[in-house]
Amino acid sequence: MKYHFISVAGTGMGSAAGLLKVAGHQIKGSDEEIYPPMSTLLADREIEVLSPFSETNLDWNPDEVIVGNVCRWNHLEVETARKKGLSMTSFPEVLGRKVLAGGETIVVAGTHGKTTTTTMLSFLLDKAGKKPGWLIGGVPKDLDISFQLPGSDLFVIEGDEYDTAFFDKNPKFLHYRPKGVVLTGIEFDHADIYDDFNQIKKQFQRLRNILPPAGTFLVSANCATAMELISRGPGEAYGLESDGEPQWKASSIDYDHQGTDFVLSHCGRELGKFHLNMMGEHNLRNCVAALAMALIYGISSEQLVAILPEFSGVKKRQEIIEETNGSVIMEDFAHHPTAVKETLKGLKSMKCSRIIAVFEPRSATSRRKIFQKPYAEAFDDVEIVLIKSPHDQSRINSEDRFSSRQLAADLQAKGKKSETFATVNSIVTRLLEIIESGDLIVFFSSGSFGGISRKFADEYKKSRIEKGLNSDE
Numbered sequence: 001m002k003y004h005f006i007s008v009a010g011t012g013m014g015s016a017a018g019l020l021k022v023a024g025h026q027i028k029g030s031d032e033e034i035y036p037p038m039s040t041l042l043a044d045r046e047i048e049v050l051s052p053f054s055e056t057n058l059d060w061n062p063d064e065v066i067v068g069n070v071c072r073w074n075h076l077e078v079e080t081a082r083k084k085g086l087s088m089t090s091f092p093e094v095l096g097r098k099v100l101a102g103g104e105t106i107v108v109a110g111t112h113g114k115t116t117t118t119t120m121l122s123f124l125l126d127k128a129g130k131k132p133g134w135l136i137g138g139v140p141k142d143l144d145i146s147f148q149l150p151g152s153d154l155f156v157i158e159g160d161e162y163d164t165a166f167f168d169k170n171p172k173f174l175h176y177r178p179k180g181v182v183l184t185g186i187e188f189d190h191a192d193i194y195d196d197f198n199q200i201k202k203q204f205q206r207l208r209n210i211l212p213p214a215g216t217f218l219v220s221a222n223c224a225t226a227m228e229l230i231s232r233g234p235g236e237a238y239g240l241e242s243d244g245e246p247q248w249k250a251s252s253i254d255y256d257h258q259g260t261d262f263v264l265s266h267c268g269r270e271l272g273k274f275h276l277n278m279m280g281e282h283n284l285r286n287c288v289a290a291l292a293m294a295l296i297y298g299i300s301s302e303q304l305v306a307i308l309p310e311f312s313g314v315k316k317r318q319e320i321i322e323e324t325n326g327s328v329i330m331e332d333f334a335h336h337p338t339a340v341k342e343t344l345k346g347l348k349s350m351k352c353s354r355i356i357a358v359f360e361p362r363s364a365t366s367r368r369k370i371f372q373k374p375y376a377e378a379f380d381d382v383e384i385v386l387i388k389s390p391h392d393q394s395r396i397n398s399e400d401r402f403s404s405r406q407l408a409a410d411l412q413a414k415g416k417k418s419e420t421f422a423t424v425n426s427i428v429t430r431l432l433e434i435i436e437s438g439d440l441i442v443f444f445s446s447g448s449f450g451g452i453s454r455k456f457a458d459e460y461k462k463s464r465i466e467k468g469l470n471s472d473e
Helices: 011-022 038-044 076-084 091-100 114-127 197-210 224-232 281-296 301-310 337-347 369-378 404-413 424-434 449-466
Strands: 002-006 026-030 048-050 064-067 087-089 104-109 133-135 154-159 163-165 168-171 178-183 216-220 236-240 248-256 259-266 269-276 319-324 327-332 354-359 384-388 417-421 439-444
Touching: 002 011, 002 076, 011 026, 011 038, 011 064, 011 091, 011 133, 064 076, 064 091, 076 087, 091 154, 104 114, 104 197, 114 133, 114 154, 114 281, 114 301, 168 197, 178 197, 178 281, 197 224, 216 224, 216 281, 224 236, 236 281, 248 281, 259 281, 269 281, 269 301, 281 301, 281 337, 319 449, 327 337, 327 449, 337 354, 337 369, 337 439, 354 424, 369 404, 384 404, 384 424, 404 417, 417 424, 424 449, 439 449
Parallel strands: 002 026, 002 064, 026 048, 064 087, 104 154, 104 178, 133 154, 178 216, 216 236, 236 248, 327 439, 354 384, 354 439, 384 417
Antiparallel strands: 163 168, 248 259, 259 269, 319 327
């Protein structure tokens, strides 16, 4: 088959394109904003990317045009496909039909932690010899690539509640034919397509409803809304000892700057002492879910005790970019105020003199004022917050737009040092003025953030060289 991907450089789209290429199909794509890591992934897989969008990009007459959910009905290439009479579909529909049908699919869903949990579970299954396939909405550090065709019936996939395409307003995960589901929790998100929390909850109820009676359903005990779905059929809860009495539980927890040590138990029976090279309660909950599902699918606890310390995470999730002059420069995806708050809470275990957060409102929800107040509470564990003006808000009504200036004012009222900036370069300049040895600088954005973390790291090292200092002085 010949597939053309419109907006191929998106994380999910690019990975799906790579998966279909490996499956033997002919793939091309088109996009305009193309940057690493997806640009590198596509190039490595020899997937031709046509840029900019153009009517001529479809002259090769593909069998199907796969339309990204960022495209509207009047997108140039959508209109061209319609004029040519080309069949249009979405990547979740194609995956469900071409890759997942007949297999044992495990869907990881929820507002937070999907990428980390999907990556960790794929890693554990792979290292234990289960030969799973996977599709991850991020770039794993310990797997060769974000997608893999299965060598068995197992396939692990990140299941998003966001809609599928302009012609299919159902969540992506409804196409994935799950036999197992991990539900990490439910909060309000995606304010651009859902009006209220009840609409969000209904989507996860639909996911629960399509799980076969004999399927595996694991739910975070830390989320009361998610726990309500256990009553709809068989299922088990997972979490920490502070979450009550989930069937799968981490206890005897010891956090430090090198990671997390804990004991895992199931229904009161200890399964082993584990070490995770990640920090924070949110990452530990993700880990418990991944370990539980791996155990359910036949991996021994002894194997998992040995394998887990080899896992180092996902890029842009507490990813250390550089360590210079005693300071640490880090990136995190954190697209939601709860994710920002939990990440910063976890980072308190690192030995640093100050935490400086640099935030870009980038996701569709964070650019809307619905989370204006929660973001003012998300930075409680930091000393300094630098805030970039939001990414493109032209399609958002003026009264519904998030305000970086208001956030800075709210933080200042709480005694925080906070400033707003219009450009990446101006933030870099300010950071160079205020950084001190021992600081932890965390860049938060759901996008590329103009490459700011690498740009700042390079400028900081350059400035020290110009002063006649080396990186350790």
